[in-house]
Amino acid sequence: MKPENEGGFFNRTSIRYTIFVYFTVTALAASIFIGLSLYSRMSKQMTDTMQEENQILIDQLNRSMDVWLRSIMKLSDSMYYGVIKNADLADESINQEMTLLYDNNKDNVENIALFSKEGELLEAVPATRLKTGADPVGESWFQAALNKTENLHFSTPHVQRIFDTGESQYRWVISATRAVEITEGSSTEQGILLIDIRYDSLEQLFDGITLGNGGYVYLMGTEGELIYHPEAQLIYSGLEEENLETAAEYRDGTHMEEYKNAKRAVTVKTVGYTGWKIVGAAVLGGMSLNALKTRLLVVFIVALVAFLLAMINAYISTRITTPIEELEKSVNEIEAGNLETDVYVGGSYEIRHLGTSIKNMTTQIRRLMDDIVAEHESKRKNEFDVLQSQINPHFLYNTLDIIVWMIENEKQADAVKVVTALARFFRISLSRGKSIITVRDELEHVRNYLTIQHMRFKNRFTYEIQADEEVMDLASLKLILQPLVENAIYHGMEFMDGDGEILIRVYREGDDLYMKVSDNGLGMTQEQVDRMFTDKAHVSSKSGSGIGVRNVNDRIRLYFGAEYGLTIESELDEGTTVTIHMKAIPYAETAEGEKIHVK
């Protein structure tokens, strides 16, 4: 089965890193989302509050405008109903009353004048006369009053230039005019009452009023003409612009617009009576982060939050993954073959459970491996036992044949010697089923064998056994010398005539026990030597025991380990030396002479 995410990013990274990345990214995304939501919500709330406050401000301004207009209307009414209507201009002057009213309102009023319908100046305060060539009838404020006699008219701001004040100054005014009835003797005529209101009295109402950062308030007429603007003169000069045409179309309320690449909330309120519009333009985004340091502060806060999240996530991921890493180390040890390692069991429930499972699994593997070794050993033993029980009947027949021949030729002493040797030979071969015997017994066994073969081969070879007394009580595998001696006789001595020599030497070196079987026979090639460790059937002679060199070697290695076993040194026509290398273990230390495993 193909592994999941093969070749993917997370396939190459640790579980700790993966958890860390997932947690951090998720937490950061959640933080940013929450931050943006809060920011958006707060911005909206702030904008709403700002608009609400702007609306309140515009309403207050509207009320101030209303009071201002009412004061002018009241003045106009006082002038008309209190002064002009009751006076007969043919007999009396109303200058005193006009002056009195002017003095009471001179902070706001520039001129008060009464004109006849033809434009003749009847009374004026504080100005006394018209400029030469001045034509009041041609003025727009005069015509407006004439055209709609029932109304009080307010002009747009202008410079009143019809009066000769003798000053080199000029003043901007708003002219409030109305048609009035003038009594002159018995006749009543229509006239025009003019009140020039100082522009700066209007300006004072708006002066200093701002809407948030960069917002302002202006006043426009019914046709969209500018009446007041904080940058009025710059707009007239074309150095600045205002969105007058659009604003003129707006109804009362707040409107959103984009002007000069800036979003604005425009609040409009119509002033009663005049129909003028108070317009408040508040620039949205006045709260935007425009300073470099403020932006950096936001980046710092975001980075700090991200850092804290990363730290917390690192801690959490470490807590989760440390037991996994410990368990992984244990698994690596097991993978390397160390089944004895102490498997880590810790962390959360799942990891503990996994650790316990691995620990149990290791124990199980170890037990199974022991079983396999035991089974293998048992199989070898059985195999040896079978071989041992198959000692060539031909050897027995030949031996018995020699014994018969000796008895017939009245060589009873020799016959007794052979029979005795044969009896001892079989006694040790059986050894009550033991696999381990003493070196002494093993040498006794091979000596009996050699005695029989020496008699049989009519002294065609001589033999000698050399062994130190100290090795006699050491443990030896049973029947390991006899197959080697058998090979030496059958393959080394068979064609020799009386000068064959077999030397068996047993000695100890440190913890090692060596048994050497040397002959001066035909010798072997290296190929023949190698074949001896691989071939199953090794004894070509029908009179052999059937226990091969390989079997001997395998048994030694099985019992003592891979570093022990046989070595063969041989040269053609020179002879062969086979060395058995075993661990030197006293026979008494082996339990029942059976269990001598090195490992």
Place this chain on the structure above:
Amino acid sequence: MSNKEKISWYVAVAFLVLLYLLSSTDLIIKEKEKEICRVSVIIDNVNDNYYGNFREGMETAEKKYQADVNFITLYAENDEEQQENLIVREVKDGTNAVILAPVREDLAIMRLDEISPGCPVIFLGSSLVSNSVTCAISVDRYEMGKTLGEQIAGNEDPAIPVCLFTEGLSYTGNRDVYDGLRSVLDRAGFQVRLIEKKSEDSYRQAIEATVYPENGDFMAVGMDVGALSDLADILEGSSVYREHVTALYGIGSTTALLNQMDRGIVKGLMAWNRFDEGYLSVEQAVQAAGGERQEKQITLTPEYIDEDILKSGIFEKMLYPIQ
């Protein structure tokens, strides 16, 4: 924790510390404090009578750009040496920009090149440019003279001679006005006479000399605002002179001159938006002091004003800036 991870944490901490230092301290980024720009306006006159609307514009810009404008008049009229001393004084006092209405533009440029003020200099009324002048705000004086000449030629009898009065032809722009006027009046067949102010009574003496011995009529043209104002005052004070001076034309507009136009003293004049001139000069000075790139030359458009045009209110907002 591996070395790589440790290094990553150290780098992150170092980054946070750096961000903190950048955002919350003055160690790395020093916050620029709002500096008030000091601007010195040095005019060519002893009072600001002719600079009413200019000051309006100047003060509007001063308020808008939060500048500190120092308006300086001369002790003696048209004294270029004193003007030069004032420039040196203001520069020494640490002004950020100088707005100069040069008495004589050629001399002023020469002197500025010599003293190298080291701050932006805005020239008023001059179209001459040099490395020492950051920006020049002016009207085309030649065209203005020509337009005025055309109005005179169109309205007046060429048989009546024209006297051109001026504070001095060498003063800034007057030569151009003179040349513009002459180019039209000569062609129209007017007899032209130039009268330069040598003393306080120069104009009166010139009028008197024309009126009494010869009992002749003539037209008067004030080629600069000083000359026009003086002439208007002289004529307003004498009905006899008004009988012989058939018309008074001129260059420049003040409220007094416009009132005199209402009263029929001045027949026509060339005016330009002095509010804009004042506003733009301060705006340019502040921006230049702040290192912004400037227009080298700003040219204002002159308009011909007579009584009818004045009454029509077409140029009301230009001539009477809203206060």
